[in-house]
Amino acid sequence: MIADYVAAGKVYLVHRDFPLPMHKYGYEAARWLNAAARAGQFQNVEAALYDNQNAWAADGNIEKYVAGAMSSAEFKRVQIQMQGCAYPDAAVKPAAFALGGQTGQSCSLDTYIDQDRALGNKIPVQATPTYVITYKGTRLPAGSGLVSWPILKQFFDSLLSQ
């Protein structure tokens, strides 16, 4: 989709964060992803986090996969964005952290994540994955579940041919 439709300017893909409370490190991963986006590394880090979700979801070592997705110079830029956000020790993180980044530290990235969560609650998001398609300013009913690319492509084509 990104190669054929987003790159061609036919479809805008908007990523929204909706970390769930049952995923212990979900909120922290969202912070890393937002920091990477600010440093222009969104796609690499998103792919790395999806590919290694089982590993970092078990030990909380998200930084390892973020660092592995880019050069050390780029990673330093991401780390600057994460100042005041990274929790010092993933193993002793309070449970409240997973629920909304309440670490007692000021993290500017949380604003974006919390805004996205508020939007998700309005829909409301009830399943993973949830997709919301907006066409000419009109939001279509939210859908959920896996959809194969040929079917999604067919839908985009029918919208674009209107």
Add this chain to the structure above:
Amino acid sequence: MSNEARRRWGRILLILGRLVLAAIFLFAAGAKMKPQAGMPWTAGSVKTSLSMFAMGVDSYQMLPPWAVSPFARLLPPFELLLGLWLLTGVALRISGLLSTVLICAFIIAMYSAYHRGLTISCGCFGPGAQIGPTDLIRDGLLFLPLALAVTIGAFLIRRKRGAPSLPESAPSVTHAD
């Protein structure tokens, strides 16, 4: 209640049942085919709605990819035709039987998705809430018994109509207690 009155009530209930069943299918077809908000009624917008329905069908993960789109394009028009057919009351045994089979298929698909833990929309009446016990109860305890009742009723009425009548000259026994 006399036999005649009972028969009349049976016919009335059968008519009501098939009208309700027809309304269900017509509503289901309309919800899937109607243009999305802000779009006019055109062939293109109906095609878009059917493509959106195809995404819902795909999320059930039951059909092979090549079958999803044809199925999604055929089902709503079929529901529309079935609804109209039920409205007319012509060959009710066949339309009732088809309705029963279709509802059974829906229940199996929904149960399968629910059993596999898929958090997807039923798609039965357009986009909506996730599949859950409510959908299964609605289809299993309301729609299926209704379709069955209409089918059985249609067969019973047909059998009564088709029963050979006795000739006038046939011997008869009058019994009084």
